[in-house]
Amino acid sequence: MTLKDKRIEWRMRYDAWKKSGQSIAEWCRGQELKRIRCIIGCNNFVSTTILPEVHQ
Numbered sequence: 001m002t003l004k005d006k007r008i009e010w011r012m013r014y015d016a017w018k019k020s021g022q023s024i025a026e027w028c029r030g031q032e033l034k035r036i037r038c039i040i041g042c043n044n045f046v047s048t049t050i051l052p053e054v055h056q
Contacts, residue, residue: 010044013031013038014041014042017038024038024039
C-alpha cells in the first residue's frame with residue numbers, strides 16, 4: 001500500500017470517526033481496530049494533512 005493509499009484510508013476512517021460522535025476508543029471497538037492503531041493513524045493523518053505546518 002502506497003503512502004497515498006494509506007492517507008486515503010485514514011482520511012475515510014478519520015471522517016467516519018468524527019461523524020460518529022463516539023470517542024476514539026468506542027469507534028475503534030466498533031470497527032474491530034486496536035485503539036492505539038486508531039490513535040496513531042488519526043494523529044498521523046491530522047498532523048500531516050490538516051496541520052502540515054507542523055512538519056515543515
